[in-house]
Amino acid sequence: MNIAYLATRIAEVLRKDDLIFLANDDQQAEAISCALEAVVARSRVYFVPSSDTLPGDVAPPSPANAGRRVAALHALRVAQSEKKRERIALILSGEAAARRYPAPPAFDRAPPTLRIGDAIDVVAFAPMIADLGYVADDRVDEPGEVAVRGEVIDIFPADAKRPARIDIVDGKITEIRCFDPATQRTLDSLDFLEVGRAAEPPMSDPVAILMHLKPGQIALADKADQRRLRFVQLAGDVAARGTGKVDAIEDADWQAALKDWQAIAFDDAVDAVPRFAEVKAPLAKLVRFTKPLLADHA
DSSP states (O other), X not given: OOHHHHHHHHHHHTTTSOEEEEESSHHHHXXXXXXXXXXXXXXXXXXXXXXXXXXXXXXOOOHHHHHHHHHHHHHHHHHHHOSSOOOOEEEEEHHHHHSOBOXXXXXXXXXXXXXXXXXXXXXXXXXXXXXXXXXXXXXXXXXXXXXXXXXXXXXXXXXXXXXXXXXXXXXXXXXXXXEOTTTOOEEEEESEEEOOOSSOOOOSSXXXXXXXXXXXXXXXXXXXXXXXXXXXXXXXXXXXXXXXXXXXXXXXXXHHHHTTXXXXXXXXXXXXXXXXXXXXXXXXXXXXXXXXXXXXXX
């Protein structure tokens, strides 16, 4: 499906309602999210990546993966708490829709924020950050890692693009700098640093992703539901050979959660845009292509 077309159609829906869009995979979902952010405010677009683990895996999701998901669901929760809010688009893959999620209140807690001038207890910081899923390491170069060395803390927030170095003098933060993990060179100074979770909240009563947004409209890419069902089947097969616990939202539960949503389709025919760079006279070709289109909208 054409990414630009889908982004514009989603933007049209957002004029009057919230929308969940299930893409074929994470790559398509993220591409649609980026395209949509060029049309509407970024604060209205929420991309939730699927877990980078499979049913039956013993290891948890990577900190970077979990961090992005937790940050998105926390931001989605905050956005819906506003009295006068704009319409929201939640975009994820069919596989991500098959996953189980902690209930929405589990994402209410705001991430810790460190600011210049704040008092900080280095001894207490280590167990606090470990509770958020961070792992101690000598060299911080991956999301979810932290190193405490005297009055210097290096930390790579799980939902950030770069790590940060925190300088402490007499129990107070004096400087926060983001740095290049490869060269260790400072890139920029920061006034504050949000430390997002590197692990997902406990999941005592898992729910479908549909429960994280008030019912509105839902649209699916052509293979999204097939891939959701395929993941549920995979989880069922793993459960049958192991614990017996299906690590997915079973289809009956999905359908029950879906009943309050209005399904819509983005299946209009879309004319392909010519590849102007591949012809001998690209500018002339562009003019001939756009002139009648502009006339229709004059």
